[in-house]
Structures are given as structure tokens and as C-alpha cells.
Amino acid sequence: MVGAQDDGEHVSDEVVAPGDDLQYCPRCGAPLIGRLLPTEDRPRLVCDRGHILYVNPKLIVGVIPERQGQLLLLRRGIEPRYGFWTYPGGYMEIDESVEECAVREAEEETGVKVEIRGLVGVYSRPGPHGPGIVSIVFRGQVAEPDLNPGREALEVRWFEAEDIPWDDLAYDTTRWALRDWMDETGER
Numbered sequence: 001m002v003g004a005q006d007d008g009e010h011v012s013d014e015v016v017a018p019g020d021d022l023q024y025c026p027r028c029g030a031p032l033i034g035r036l037l038p039t040e041d042r043p044r045l046v047c048d049r050g051h052i053l054y055v056n057p058k059l060i061v062g063v064i065p066e067r068q069g070q071l072l073l074l075r076r077g078i079e080p081r082y083g084f085w086t087y088p089g090g091y092m093e094i095d096e097s098v099e100e101c102a103v104r105e106a107e108e109e110t111g112v113k114v115e116i117r118g119l120v121g122v123y124s125r126p127g128p129h130g131p132g133i134v135s136i137v138f139r140g141q142v143a144e145p146d147l148n149p150g151r152e153a154l155e156v157r158w159f160e161a162e163d164i165p166w167d168d169l170a171y172d173t174t175r176w177a178l179r180d181w182m183d184e185t186g187e188r
Helices: 098-110 171-185
Strands: 031-033 044-047 058-067 070-076 087-089 114-125 133-142 154-160
Touching: 031 154, 058 098, 058 114, 058 171, 070 098, 098 114, 098 133, 098 154, 114 171, 133 171
Parallel strands: 058 133
Antiparallel strands: 031 044, 058 070, 058 087, 070 154, 114 133
16 A cells, blocks of 8 residues: 555654765765766766766565554654654664564564564655655564563553554554554454
């Protein structure tokens, strides 16, 4: 599923690149300039040695841990969106699959081990001031309910579907995925 338009009421999960713009080529260190190349349909950042820097979306992977009809959410202990609720998730590392990332994030942020049970959805947001995001969210079955919040979580808590803190969710993509999860599991 692709994310819907922002209704102006919720905070975007847009990832903003450091600094106002990218100035130097990561391959050779030469200055970058924006130019339209004959092989491209839009301006690209290029150095004078011909290296093209493609500014692509960031890949974020999450998992909705489930156990006995409940789902596990965490209250963020870091910015952005400190104090707001979401499911475990984060940036995919270069040496892991999306499934491995989901399992790792669940354990790092909540202390639970999940077994991936399927895809909830794929959501995206463009980033007008930096790279956009692509968020892949899975369902994950939890065998042992013992919680051990990691350093990025203020607290972790099991919720019944009717008790999801909708007004205090961290991101639009969190809301979209939880609604799809509810539709898929019949929790509405």
C-alpha cells in the first residue's frame, strides 16, 4: 500500500539530509553541481569528474509484534518525535535483509524476539527537502512476552487494538500501517 496524502494534522516522517544541500562528491571529494544530463530526465548532482550522485529515499523497516491478539508499541525515547508511540523500526543496515532488519529492530528496541509472519504494507513519502522514505512493515509473532526496552524507548507496552493511542502516534506511516494491520487481523 502506498501512503496517502498528509492531511496537515500529523507530523511527517520525512528524512532530511544533513546541511542545506550536498556539496561534495562522496567518491572523489570534488564539488557537486546540479545539471541536466542527456541521459537523465531531471537534474542530478554531478562532479566535474562525471560521477553522478543519486539522492534516493531512505529505507526504513518496521515490525508490529503480536501476541495473543495484542500488539506491542514503544514510546520513543529519541528525536524525532520523542515521547510518541510507534512499533519497532529503523534504518536497514547494508548487510541485512529487510526481514533481518525487522527482527533486529524489535529486539534492540523492545527486547522481544519476533518471527516474521507476513507483510503489512509498503509506504512511501517524498522528501522535498531531502531524501524521502520507503517504509516496509511486517507482522511479527512473539513467543515470550518479556519486555526489555532498549535505549531508544521510554517504555514498551502491549495494547489491545481498541486501546491504540491514535492521537499520540509518532508518524503518518505508523498510523497507516496500524490501520492496515487492523484490517488484516480483523481487529476493527
